[in-house]
Structure formats: structure tokens, C-alpha cells
Amino acid sequence: MEHNKEFLNLILDRRSCRSFRPDLPDRPTLAAIVEAGRFAPSAQNCQLTRFYVITDPKVLAGITDTVSRRMKHYAGRDCRYGAPVLILVTNSKSNSLALQDTSCAMENMMLAASALGLGSCWINQPHHLTDDPEMRALLAPIGVTEDEVICASLSLGWPADPVHPGRKEHKGNPVFWVG
Numbered sequence: 001m002e003h004n005k006e007f008l009n010l011i012l013d014r015r016s017c018r019s020f021r022p023d024l025p026d027r028p029t030l031a032a033i034v035e036a037g038r039f040a041p042s043a044q045n046c047q048l049t050r051f052y053v054i055t056d057p058k059v060l061a062g063i064t065d066t067v068s069r070r071m072k073h074y075a076g077r078d079c080r081y082g083a084p085v086l087i088l089v090t091n092s093k094s095n096s097l098a099l100q101d102t103s104c105a106m107e108n109m110m111l112a113a114s115a116l117g118l119g120s121c122w123i124n125q126p127h128h129l130t131d132d133p134e135m136r137a138l139l140a141p142i143g144v145t146e147d148e149v150i151c152a153s154l155s156l157g158w159p160a161d162p163v164h165p166g167r168k169e170h171k172g173n174p175v176f177w178v179g
Contacts, residue, residue, distance in 0.1 A: 020081060020119060021159070030055075037108050043100060062138045088153045092149070117158075119158065123152070124153075
């Protein structure tokens with residue numbers, strides 16, 4: 001029963017990280033986080049979610065630059081918050097439940113990252129540019145096809161500040177008990 005409390009505390013203590021150290025986590029740690037995403041549930045167990053673990057500084061800079069130029073409210077900003085890793089999560093355009101499948105994978109990866117001491121932050125901007133020709137041209141060389149929709153992305157790395165600054169009271173997301 002004690003291990004269940006540890007897991008529940010991990011869920012309640014996890015926070016988004018928006019300040020990363022530049023050093024890259026090792027590949028086994030990144031692989032463990034992605035594996036947690038791969039094992040997330042998917043609608044009808046179709047398993048159509050794809051993960052692109054991007055650590056190449058040129059590709060990362062290209063994504064940041066494209067978002068900064070193509071999205072006015074991100075002009076001059078780094079949508080990745082300086083993270084040395086971006087996990088681009090895609091799914092089949094034909095999958096009507098792509099966002100739901102991806103959301104499960106993202107949550108698994110964020111919890112795994114937190115459990116391993118890494119910081120993470122869900123990044124939406126590439127999703128908003130999924131049909132942008134410039135973003136598509138940038139991602140084609142890494143294998144993203146026209147049959148894929150960019151559903152989400154995850155900034156990942158060692159946090160510059162503590163991952164768990166302390167639990168705060170949640171006032172949103174009300175619960176209604178019926179019965």
C-alpha cells in the first residue's frame with residue numbers, strides 16, 4: 001500500500017518545468033521515459049502514436065525559430081524553454097482519437113520524467129503548426145510524414161530549479177458527486 005501512496009504523491013507533486021540546464025540526459029533515461037509513453041493506453045489498442053526524440057541542436061533551433069516566426073505571440077521566444085530535448089508526439093491523421101491517445105502517452109512521459117528527476121513541459125506550438133508548410137519541411141528529414149498529425153510535444157531535461165517546489169492548493173477543476 002505504501003508504494004501506491006508514493007505514486008499518488010508523484011502525481012500530486014509533478015509540475016511543469018520552464019527552466020532547463022543545457023546538459024543532455026543520457027539515452028537510457030530518455031528511453032525509459034519514451035517507453036512509458038509507448039505503454040500508454042490507446043483507443044482500441046491501435047498503438048498509432050509515434051515518438052520523435054529530438055536532441056540535435058540544429059533541429060531544435062529550427063523548430064524554435066519556426067514557431068517564433070510563424071506564431072506572432074511567440075515572436076522572439078523559445079517555446080521549448082531551453083530544454084535540450086523535445087519529444088515530438090504524432091499520430092495518424094486518420095485516427096479520430098489521436099489527441100486522446102497522445103494525451104495518455106504525454107501524461108505517462110511527464111510522470112516518468114518526474115519520477116526520474118527530470119523536468120518536463122507540454123508544448124503546444126508545434127501542434128498548432130501541424131499543417132504549416134515550413135514546419136512540415138523542417139520535420140520531413142527526421143521522418144515525420146504527411147500522414148501524421150503533430151499532436152503534442154514535450155520539452156525535457158534536467159531542471160535548472162527544483163522539480164517539486166511544494167504542493168499548492170488546487171482551486172480549479174471542481175468535482176461534483178452525484179449519488
